Amino acid sequence: MVIAALEQEQVDLVFGYPGGAVLTLYDELYRSGLKHILVRHEQGAVHAADGYARVSGKTGVVIATSGPGATNLVTGIATAYMDSVPLVLLTGQVATPLIGTDSFQEADITGITLPITKHNYLIKDIKELPDTLSEAFYIASSGRPGPVLVDIPKDIFEMEGRFDYKLKQDIPGYKPTVEGHGGQINRAVKAIREAKRPVIFAGGGVIISGAAAELQELAERCRIPVTLSLMALGAYPGDSPLFLGMPGMHGAVCANYALSEADLIIATGVRFDDRVTGKLESFAREAKIIHIDIDPAEIGKNVAIDIPIVGDVKRVLQGILKKVQPGDTGAWLKRIDEWREECFTCAEEQPENDVLTTPYVIREIDRLTAPDTIIATDVGQHQMWTAQHYCFRLPRTFISSGGLGTMGYGFPAALGAKLASPGSTVFCIAGDGSFQMNIQELATAVTHNIDVKVAIINNGYLGMVRQWQELFYGGRYAYSSLQGNPDFVKVAEAYGAKGLRASTPGELRKAIELALATKGPVIIDCQVVAEENVYPMVAPNRPINEIIMGSERK
Amino acid sequence: MKHVLAVLVENKSGVLTRVAGLFSRRGFNIENITVGETTSPGISRMTITVEGDEMVVEQVMKQLHKLVNVIKVSNLSHEPAVMRELMLIKVRAEAQTRSDIQQIVETFRGKVVDVSLDSMIIEVTGNDEKLEAIKLLLQHYGIRELARTGKLALLRGSKVTREA
Numbered sequence: 006m007v008i009a010a011l012e013q014e015q016v017d018l019v020f021g022y023p024g025g026a027v028l029t030l031y032d033e034l035y036r037s038g039l040k041h042i043l044v045r046h047e048q049g050a051v052h053a054a055d056g057y058a059r060v061s062g063k064t065g066v067v068i069a070t071s072g073p074g075a076t077n078l079v080t081g082i083a084t085a086y087m088d089s090v091p092l093v094l095l096t097g098q099v100a101t102p103l104i105g106t107d108s109f110q111e112a113d114i115t116g117i118t119l120p121i122t123k124h125n126y127l128i129k130d131i132k133e134l135p136d137t138l139s140e141a142f143y144i145a146s147s148g149r150p151g152p153v154l155v156d157i158p159k160d161i162f163e164m165e166g167r168f169d170y171k172l173k174q175d176i177p178g179y180k181p182t183v184e185g186h187g188g189q190i191n192r193a194v195k196a197i198r199e200a201k202r203p204v205i206f207a208g209g210g211v212i213i214s215g216a217a218a219e220l221q222e223l224a225e226r227c228r229i230p231v232t233l234s235l236m237a238l239g240a241y242p243g244d245s246p247l248f249l250g251m252p253g254m255h256g257a258v259c260a261n262y263a264l265s266e267a268d269l270i271i272a273t274g275v276r277f278d279d280r281v282t283g284k285l286e287s288f289a290r291e292a293k294i295i296h297i298d299i300d301p302a303e304i305g306k307n308v309a310i311d312i313p314i315v316g317d318v319k320r321v322l323q324g325i326l327k328k329v330q331p332g333d334t335g336a337w338l339k340r341i342d343e344w345r346e347e348c349f350t351c352a353e354e355q356p357e358n359d360v361l362t363t364p365y366v367i368r369e370i371d372r373l374t375a376p377d378t379i380i381a382t383d384v385g386q387h388q389m390w391t392a393q394h395y396c397f398r399l400p401r402t403f404i405s406s407g408g409l410g411t412m413g414y415g416f417p418a419a420l421g422a423k424l425a426s427p428g429s430t431v432f433c434i435a436g437d438g439s440f441q442m443n444i445q446e447l448a449t450a451v452t453h454n455i456d457v458k459v460a461i462i463n464n465g466y467l468g469m470v471r472q473w474q475e476l477f478y479g480g481r482y483a484y485s486s487l488q489g490n491p492d493f494v495k496v497a498e499a500y501g502a503k504g505l506r507a508s509t510p511g512e513l514r515k516a517i518e519l520a521l522a523t524k525g526p527v528i529i530d531c532q533v534v535a536e537e538n539v540y541p542m543v544a545p546n547r548p549i550n551e552i553i554m555g556s557e558r559k
Numbered sequence: 560m561k562h563v564l565a566v567l568v569e570n571k572s573g574v575l576t577r578v579a580g581l582f583s584r585r586g587f588n589i590e591n592i593t594v595g596e597t598t599s600p601g602i603s604r605m606t607i608t609v610e611g612d613e614m615v616v617e618q619v620m621k622q623l624h625k626l627v628n629v630i631k632v633s634n635l636s637h638e639p640a641v642m643r644e645l646m647l648i649k650v651r652a653e654a655q656t657r658s659d660i661q662q663i664v665e666t667f668r669g670k671v672v673d674v675s676l677d678s679m680i681i682e683v684t685g686n687d688e689k690l691e692a693i694k695l696l697l698q699h700y701g702i703r704e705l706a707r708t709g710k711l712a713l714l715r716g717s718k719v720t721r722e723a
């Protein structure tokens with residue numbers, strides 16, 4: 006019955022790992038011919054399904070067994086929840102009569118995942134199963150998307166029941182608002198027309214709702230500069246003259262200055278995370294704020310909003326575009342160009358002494374790959390440098406754990422990304438620390454011949470931790486060295502993937518070219534300088550225009 | 560400031576955990592919570608008293624509304640509403656004090672619902688002020704145990720809080 010539901014939902018691929026409580030389901034799966042990717046750790050399955058969902062826009066599906074199988078999903082679920090990624094997670098549970106008795110491999114996974122799912126269910130009766138599954142898919146993918154978990158006891162898998170499947174459910178307590186309020190849209194139009202120093206600040210919601218074209222039209226028609234949160238990179242072309250870069254802690258100088266001095270911020274599908282706003286009291290002090298979001302709870306959560314518009318970003322922007330008239334932003338754009346000069350002075354130059362720096366590696370990957378290449382990252386310095394130095398031009402080409410900051414996300418997510426978009430090159434920019442958190446998925450990549458390229462940024466450190474220790478903890482590197490790293494080339498080869506190593510710009514170029522010319526998974530161990538810091542930087546809980554430039558860099 | 564919220568929920572297993580969990584996770588202060596059936600089958604009504612300024616209560620309401628099993632959330636503090644709570648008090652009562660206590664109970668339109676040689680159980684309903692007042696008076700005789708239901712509320716007049 007579960008398989009039939011997956012077919013109804015047009016699921017073409019599931020990620021999972023079998024075990025006692027889901028044996029019956031696996032048997033059905035096996036006989037159905039539905040494609041299943043066997044991962045090597047359940048966390049890998051969620052991240053892969055998450056990468057698949059972020060790239061395709063479809064709902065990712067994961068299967069895991071009860072107890073440890075289910076608890077291994079937790080980090081991945083929390084990651085997807087924070088970044089609003091649609092997933093349906095099917096977990097096995099011990100048989101109904103055993104629930105609550107601490108029986109073998111029992112874990113209360115609905116209790117555990119209550120705060121990190123959009124919604125979850127424990128099936129107690131076969132009769133509930135079809136409606137619950139269709140509700141799960143509907144809730145996961147509509148409104149503000151998110152992960153939904155359905156816990157199914159072993160005995161229910163074994164029962165037969167009437168399969169009466171309705172594709173969409175009418176759920177009394179769940180009615181997302183899609184259309185924006187007309188009066189509010191008019192107020193926004195007026196504010197845009199009157200603004201002298203407007204900035205568009207867009208977040209992941211723009212990508213989720215498919216509103217990149219509308220965003221671009223608004224920016225270009227009204228001559229408004231655009232800054233994108235980490236989650237939104239790619240939603241606006243990174244090489245456009247109106248693009249300011251990413252704001253916040255490691256944001257571009259001109260983006261932070263622009264937000265700080267703006268008189269109007271058009272915030273679309275963004276949630277004012279503390280990594281962006283810095284010290285809240287000093288954030289955008291002079292600006293009126295329009296906030297467009299499908300989730301009413303995001304509006305006014307962190308900053309006070311002048312013009313709230315609840316609705317789907319795409320629909321609301323279309324409403325605004327019907328009426329909007331450009332204001333006079335000439336002087337403001339000039340001012341921004343002056344700041345931009347400053348930004349470029351800190352851009353990465355060719356490294357000296359024939360060594361590799363991470364920004365250089367990232368720029369080289371950018372130069373050698375096509376604009377539709379999908380980049381997945383882990384979490385740390387390499388992630389921030391990727392956001393700063395890779396020029397993203399298209400939506401859904403950058404996937405990274407933004408909200409939760411999950412190390413080990415990148416590689417399994419890249420596998421899912423490639424499966425979602427087999428025609429695109431997929432490059433994972435991994436940290437040497439992070440990569441080891443899901444290194445076992447090399448086996449998944451090799452057995453399914455999933456053609457991803459991984460550049461391991463090997464700085465021998467938990468680099469981001471080391472940077473904070475250097476800047477804020479008197480240079481005491483408490484357990485942030487990764488001494489004992491394996492030989493990544495040999496690791497790749499041991500799994501049957503191709504392993505390459507680069508420690509000079511010349512070697513790097515050759516390695517990237519060879520990787521791109523090779524079919525199948527390739528690991529490039531990029532040996533970069535060890536102690537380099539990510540700048541610009543705003544110290545935590547400081548105003549975002551108090552920027553440390555790090556010109557004292559070694 | 561205290562706010563009284565009426566929350567209509569689908570009567571599904573775990574719904575109370577979802578609501579309570581939300582409060583602790585987001586650091587909202589819940590003062591009390593009551594749950595009971597409504598006239599519609601499958602729908603329960605929670606009355607939740609929360610402490611916080613307008614911003615906080617707005618967040619509480621929006622977050623509650625996001626829960627799939629929550630159908631409607633309304634703040635009754637901004638409108639005329641009848642608010643009641645029931646309290647049971649076991650008070651020390653010897654022969655000499657019994658009639659004094661009885662008089663207090665009558666003044667507050669309470670009821671004596673159980674008597675033993677040295678104690679009585681008193682039942683009172685009312686709003687916060689009234690319950691606090693009688694509690695204060697009875698403390699004088701010695702309260703041995705006390706139980707309260709938490710607040711219930713309905714809008715005054717013909718207006719109702721309904722599912723849709």
Ligand SMILES: Cc1ncc(C[n+]2csc(CCOP(=O)(O)OP(=O)(O)O)c2C)c(N)n1
Nearest residue numbers: 385386387410412436437438439467468469
């Ligand atoms: C699962 C997890 N544990 C710990 C952290 C805290 N943390 C953030 S960045 C970082 C260092 C990452 O090191 P690496 O992957 O080598 O990347 P680098 O910063 O060196 O580029 C750590 C430990 C985290 N984000 N996720």
Ligand SMILES: [Mg+2]
Nearest residue numbers: 437438466468
């Ligand atoms: Mg590192």
